Amino acid sequence: MKKLTLSMIAAVLTSTFTMAHADTLRMECPSTPGGKEYCKYVKNRFEAAHPGNTLQFIDLPPASDEKLALLQQLFASNDENAVDLFQSDTVWIGLLDKHTLDLTDHVADIKKDFFPGAWQNDMVNGRVKAVPSYLDAGALYYRKDLLEKYNEKPPATWEDLTRIATRIQKAERDAGHSNFWGLIFQGKSYEGLTCNALEWIDSHNGGSFIDSDGKVTINNPQAAKALDMAAAWIGKIAPPGVLGYKEEESRAVFQNGDALFMRNWPYAYVLSQGDDSALKGKVGVMSLPKGEGGKSVSALGGWQWSINAATKHPETAIALLRMVSDTESQKMAQKLLGYSPTRVALYDDKEVLGRAPYLAEFKQIFADAAPRPATQTKGQYARVSNAIYNATFDVLRGRTDGKKAVAALQQRLNRIKGKQWH
Template sequence: MKVNQLIKLLPINFFFITRFLVLVIFCLLLTCLFIIQSSSAEPVKITLMMQALEATQWEPFVKEFNDQHSDIELEVIEGPNATNQVEDLYTSSFLLGNSPYDLVFMDIVWVSKFAAAGWLRSLSDRLSKVDLAAFLEGDINGGMYQGELYRIPIRSDGGILYYRSDLLEKNGYQPPNTFTELINISHILQEKKLAEWGYLWTGKQYEGLSAMFMEVLSGYGAFWINPYTLEVGLDSTTAIEAVNFLRSTLDKKISPMGVTTYAEEEVRRLFQTGNAVFMRNWPYAFGLLSDHSSPIKGKFKIKPMVHANNYFSGSCLGGWGLGITKNSQHPDAAWEVIKFFSSEEVQRRFVLATGYVPSRRSLFNDSDILTKFSYYPQLLNVIENSILRPPIPQYAQASDILQRYLSAAITNQLRPEVAMEKAAAETRYLLGKQKSNND
């Protein structure tokens, strides 16, 4: 090629080479800018509210989550320790609109109300059948509403019967299976001056009264509300027998009159003094009763609740879990929090630190947990035979009705028959509109 021809081509090649280099440099600059922006971008903020005590217990796990997720910042807001007040705060935030919460830390009895109001996102497509099977069936059922899953269980709970194994063994008694056996053993040991009281239960007018009564109802083959038909069974013969049983423990001085004002801790503290034979409470009490300073350490055991002849024991299912709010702008980030909190490893360490009951079945036979809590296989039997409080949107109102009239019955303000008839009538009125709509 001649020199003059080469010179003619040079400007064209130089133009394309220069353009190419400029394009490469521009792309490199954009890439660097993207990396700088990504590294300096604020993490997505996810908020939820917990009772103050529980928030403190979760604090190290929240820090661990944030350390592991640079793109998500989890903030836990401390609420009141009273669960009904936490529910009210969540409800108010939803009713006012633009709730600040991405997640709801939910008691099992809130699910139907929150889901029916449209405040929660369905989680049904987030877990496979295999994933769901790892959790306790009752806990998963407690997170369902109209066939959709709205709550992933973080920890479970269930009512159990504590008994003084040392007193029963020394006096030749097997743990009672029926209400009658519990009354008879209590009476005999009281007569022998081996215990001041026979049976302690939560009779204060609050949610704990409804939870406890669910178990007595089940033990008599009765029911509160059928969630499918909305039939009310509080004024049935067997339901009135259940009230009469509670009333009889007071009339016969098997239980102190004070139980009509007792919540869980009042009951637990009195049982821990060694002055009672039986107690209905939740699993949390086991660790406190087993403390090195406890007068009854090593002198008690647990079993399923008692029942009437020809009927079966029922433990009222409790527990807490997480749901994603409908208005959350970051549902995928919120789901990462749920996955972390509900994972087997985090649940294992949380249970070991707090003594709460896991929602994953495998952990009831975990070697580390069994070393610290040897009673967990027995507890699994109780939890797996649990019963749900009525999963209806109006549960809070229905529970309030039951509490008022049941409290009137056990404090002799109303005869059991009258109290239950009034409770049933008010509950039917409450559910009447929903039943008409369903029809």
Template sequence: MKVNQLIKLLPINFFFITRFLVLVIFCLLLTCLFIIQSSSAEPVKITLMMQALEATQWEPFVKEFNDQHSNIELEVIEGPNATNQVEDLYTSSFLLGNSPYDLVFMDIVWVSKFAAAGWLRSLSDRLSKVDLAVFLEGDINGGMYQGELYRIPIRSDGGILYYRSDLLEKNGYQPPNTFTELINISHTLQEKKLAEWGYLWTGKQYEGLSAMFMEVLSGYGAFWINPYTLEVGLDSTKAIEAVNFLRSTLDKKISPMGVTTYAEEEVRRLFQTGNAVFMRNWPYAFGLLSDHSSPIKGKFKIKPMVHANNYFSGSCLGGWGLGITKNSQHPDAAWEVIKFFSSEEVQRRFVLATGYVPSRRSLFNDSDILTKFSYYPQLLNVIENSILRPPIPQYAQASDILQRYLSAAITNQLRPEVAMEKAAAETRYLLGKQKSNND
């Protein structure tokens, strides 16, 4: 090729080469810009609310989560310590629309209400049956509504019977299995002036009354509401017998009249003075009763609740878990939070730090946990025989009805049969089963 021909081609080749180089440089600049923007992008913020005390207990674990997840920022908002007020705040935010929460820290009795209202996302496709099997069965069942899973359990709970093992052993008694045995042992030890009171229970008009009564109902072979048929059993003969048992503990002075105003802490403090033989309470009390300053440290044990002859005891299941809100814009990030807090390692350290009951079965036999909480194998036996409060959307209203009429029965304002007939009628009206007779 002649020199003059090469000279003619040179500008064309130079043009294409220059254009190619500019394109390459432009692509490199775009890549760098994308990397810079990605690295400086704000992390996704995930928000939930919980009781103030629990929010404080979560602080080190929230920090750990945020340190491990640079792309997610978990923010925990402190709510009131009263759980019903926290429920009301969540409910209000959903009803007003555009709730700021991505996650809901839920009491087990909120699940049906929140799921039925369409406020939660189903979690059924995020875990297999094998994954769910590591949790307590009752806790998983408590997170279901109409066959869908809406809540992953973080911590469990269940009602238990505390008893003064020293007093029973010294007087030749085995722990009671029936209501009658509990009454008889109490009466005998009271007559011997070994204890002022026989049996302490939470009789205040609040949710704890409903939870406690669930166990007495179950122990008499009765039921409150069938969640599948919405049949109400409060006015059955067996249910009235359950109310009569509570009333008899007051009439026979086995229990102080003050229990009709007592919640968990009032009951726990009185039992801890050493002036009572039996107490129905939750697992949280064990650590307080075992404190080095406690007069009854090492003098008590736990067992499942008592029952009537030919029936079985049941522990009212409590506990808390996490669900993802329907309106969350970041459900995958919210799921990362749930995975972290429900993991075996985090739950193990959380239990050791707080004394709460785990929702994972394996942790009831964890060596570190057993060193600190030696009674956990017994506790597992209690919680595995648990009963759920009626998982219905109208639970809060149904519980309020029961509390009002049961409180009237145990304080002698209404005869037990009248109180339960009114409670049953009002509950049926609530559920659309009949017209109220109490109007």
């Protein structure tokens, strides 16, 4: 019988230890083009850095509402094997608070590397419950060629925008472009209108409907003024049909050359510069205008990395989250998936800007991003947003004015809250 050496015994013990402590993690794989290639990169890198551990992938529904419904079912069943690491929508962090791992003590050292608004969005009651994965935020698109033609500069304020849009709209129509409009935005009664309303109101120092402590703050003169401003656009510089526009309807009008300004998300810039776009090379993008005495505000969108609170392997899951959140992984996600990074430094990175030079234009836009009042309102956010966009819609279509709308909305939101948000 072969005699065991000390080195052989050590090898056996090491192998046994590794197998005993080997973890199998399950991570959501993006369903978008490039997702499989990105997940292969993550798997190879993670398993090389953590020998003995295995990374598997699951597919979740691409539609946000379907994905949330499935996640809630999984959490209700306490299925610890369902998923370890997944992406949460910006407005889910408060809703999923009880089902996601507290990351506060594990990510404090990287907080400074991320855009502040995105990081703040992922905190519930002072605890970090997710880490920003990729960003979205409202932006103002404009026709560079037309501003140059009429010797105008991009608007710094909403007042500037209204004046410039009125002037150029008239001039273009007088020149024969009869269906030309000054401004396009998302005016349909849905979540997108909540985002627009937040931008108008907060940029006028009217607050964000509900403050970070959960107090309803919408009933104020600045908020009323902002809503009245937007209502005055309808039929003058914005088409009456804007009350039925979502993102794609807005983009279609703008990209067809029938509008001077458009509020939309970053995806619209990439499409406007496509080879099939009539506006290629003619579109500029900037932070949204500010209100009188206010600041530029962009509604925050995007997705966040979250860990299932029921995971059997919290330490390994945290290591995976930190890896997919680091600089190298975010650069790969931008390359393969087109994701806008959440790390501020990558907006000055030569490799990133070499692939996507337009991202330089979005650095300030993402810095201006403000979260919707979702985290603090938790499971009641859907009702909160519904109240906000319906109240805003009533002002836009002339059924009420700003002052009456914000007073009624204050009462409505307080009724939804009851004693506390839950």
